[in-house]
Amino acid sequence: MAKTIPISLDAMGGDHGPEVVIPGAEVALVRHPDIRFLIYGNEKVVLPILDRYPRVKEASTFHHCDVSVAMDAKPSQALRQGRWRSSMWRAIEAVKTEEAAVAVSAGNTGALMAMSKFCLRTMANIERPAIAAIWPTTRGESIVLDVGATIGADAQQLIDFAILGGAMARALFSIEKPTVGLLNIGVEEVKGLEEVRTAGRLMREVPLSSLTYSGFVEGDDIGQGAVDVVVTEGFAGNIALKTAEGTAKQIGGYLRAAMSRTLMSKIGYFFAKSAFDRLREKMDPRKVNGGVFLGLNGIVIKSHGGTDAEGYAAAIDLAYDMVRNELTQKIAHDLVHYHRGGIARAAKNSEGDQ
Amino acid sequence: MAKTIPISLDAMGGDHGPEVVIPGAEVALVRHPDIRFLIYGNEKVVLPILDRYPRVKEASTFHHCDVSVAMDAKPSQALRQGRWRSSMWRAIEAVKTEEAAVAVSAGNTGALMAMSKFCLRTMANIERPAIAAIWPTTRGESIVLDVGATIGADAQQLIDFAILGGAMARALFSIEKPTVGLLNIGVEEVKGLEEVRTAGRLMREVPLSSLTYSGFVEGDDIGQGAVDVVVTEGFAGNIALKTAEGTAKQIGGYLRAAMSRTLMSKIGYFFAKSAFDRLREKMDPRKVNGGVFLGLNGIVIKSHGGTDAEGYAAAIDLAYDMVRNELTQKIAHDLVHYHRGGIARAAKNSEGDQ
Structure with missing residues (x-):
């Protein structure tokens, strides 16, 4: 045993x-x-x-x-x-x-x-810890970090988060090389925060052996499960998490109201009860x-x-x-490989370039 | 006519x-x-x-x-x-x-x-324009800005957004004095971004005649309609908006799958069809x-x-x-009153204090 x-x-x-x-x-x-x-x-x-x-x-x-x-x-x-x-x-x-x-x-x-x-x-x-949340998606589950340990993150810290989240995805989902995206606004390389762009460029230039960097993702990509790991700084990450929770609660409320409104909808609810139970289970915040x-x-x-x-x-x-x-x-293990890869140094050097 | x-x-x-x-x-x-x-x-x-x-x-x-x-x-x-x-x-x-x-x-x-x-x-x-979105809530609708015109905003710019959003709420919802909240992580005064805290302190100290400042709100407060106007900088605002859209889409997908899964749930769907139509209408992104x-x-x-x-x-x-x-x-009209109120000067001065 x-x-x-x-x-x-x-x-x-x-x-x-x-x-x-x-x-x-x-x-x-x-x-x-x-x-x-x-x-x-x-x-x-x-x-x-x-x-x-x-x-x-x-x-x-x-x-x-x-x-x-x-x-x-x-x-x-x-x-x-x-x-x-x-x-x-x-x-x-x-x-x-x-x-x-x-x-x-x-x-x-x-x-x-x-x-x-x-x-x-x-x-x-590792410069700063992060809080990682497990996010239910249409594909299964993804990891989102940081959801509120610290406000703001520079390029190096975002890469740290990518490594930490990647290791967690390997542990939790048994994926050999999880996909990692950087949360940004707009998917074009030209858009978004300077530090997010720098982190993205560095991850492309010096690929990490433990993960596959998939580029930028937007808020609506999280729930679609576009990547296994979504990396962001703690302010935006916390707001994304709370907004998704709020939206799920709001729609649950609409649904309850709609189903109890008329006799017909109540009958419908009766027949579809097991389907609703399944839906409720999917949306159950306790499960994650x-x-x-x-x-x-x-x-x-x-x-x-x-x-x-x-x-x-x-x-x-x-x-x-x-x-x-x-x-x-x-x-x-991933951190050892990462520092051998030299991306940390590359990140440090490029910060001087900005 | x-x-x-x-x-x-x-x-x-x-x-x-x-x-x-x-x-x-x-x-x-x-x-x-x-x-x-x-x-x-x-x-x-x-x-x-x-x-x-x-x-x-x-x-x-x-x-x-x-x-x-x-x-x-x-x-x-x-x-x-x-x-x-x-x-x-x-x-x-x-x-x-x-x-x-x-x-x-x-x-x-x-x-x-x-x-x-x-x-x-x-x-x-006004230093910078903002993009304001109309956000369906359990209470009706709220205005959220900035949802992506610019990344980052200092205290003065956040107060500008409050005034702009407040005027829009008065025009759109016919409310005399709309409530305005600053999007933040955590609701305690000690938490969150420095510039958000400064903007909050200034709006408390020098109240604006055109709106009621209601303090900090979190991501899950938006959909509950906690305030008429939610103010944030464009990066977090865009991520919140896209995340909510993604979550609504995701739950819509769950619901469709659940309803077409068994004969019973299909019968249920038939009876509850008008309720579902109403729900779909509520969630229809075209309407807003x-x-x-x-x-x-x-x-x-x-x-x-x-x-x-x-x-x-x-x-x-x-x-x-x-x-x-x-x-x-x-x-x-609101801008004239605002500058008479002197909050702009207060904001400028306090930036020097930081």
């Missing part, structure tokens, strides 16, 4: 804390009985819930923490109050000490990223819950704060897949 | 040129018999089509132009080859000479904006066809290049509404 996968959980993160985290862990554990959990949280709240989920209790070690990071805490405040001793910090720290292979938290994104950076540090040769922090010395998964047990389990599933498919090793 | 509204049309713009423009003009003319068209295009192609639409022919004057701007022309190339004499240029020029109250073109966006700027010039006290160029000395409407007659008619309807509701006068 393969060895177990140790996953650390910040039980206090999210709108519902352990009321969602522990049942979520149960759901994931049924699917992956080889997970072992390291659970961090306040014993007064967590232990009674653990008693109701003996399977999770059996498969985990619990660690009491006095401090919980508030959902509205500013990153600096979270670091000041929660460093060393909060459930969030200690879940991340377990990755640093290699007790856990990956950490999962539904806590606030800014605090989680600040603590992850502080605790795990950025990888050598989990932002992956890439570029740090260790993997941290951010779950939506407002999700339920099913959604939280999806974030744990993602964490599990990332470890089983050796994401960290793939990134390390 | 009210006086007629003169609208100039670039008959050669778009993927289908006059084959869509002239029938589109017919559709709009039936709805608004008080339109008079100034049609610019190649006589060999346009005149035979005009003969098939006697109503349009009757209500228009035709002007032959030797040159048509290609759909893939770069802006500089279009200016070089098409200035003074192309159908696109002459449609815009008719606005400058006040023969037309507004121009409509389905030609390529970059060329149309370059020519519009060159011909009409930017308004006094038309990007409005704001901030120039005259209004230019950009229609989607690939639209059909119905979609082109929607762009003409929009042009008509903009004139009937005195958009230009409203912008001019």
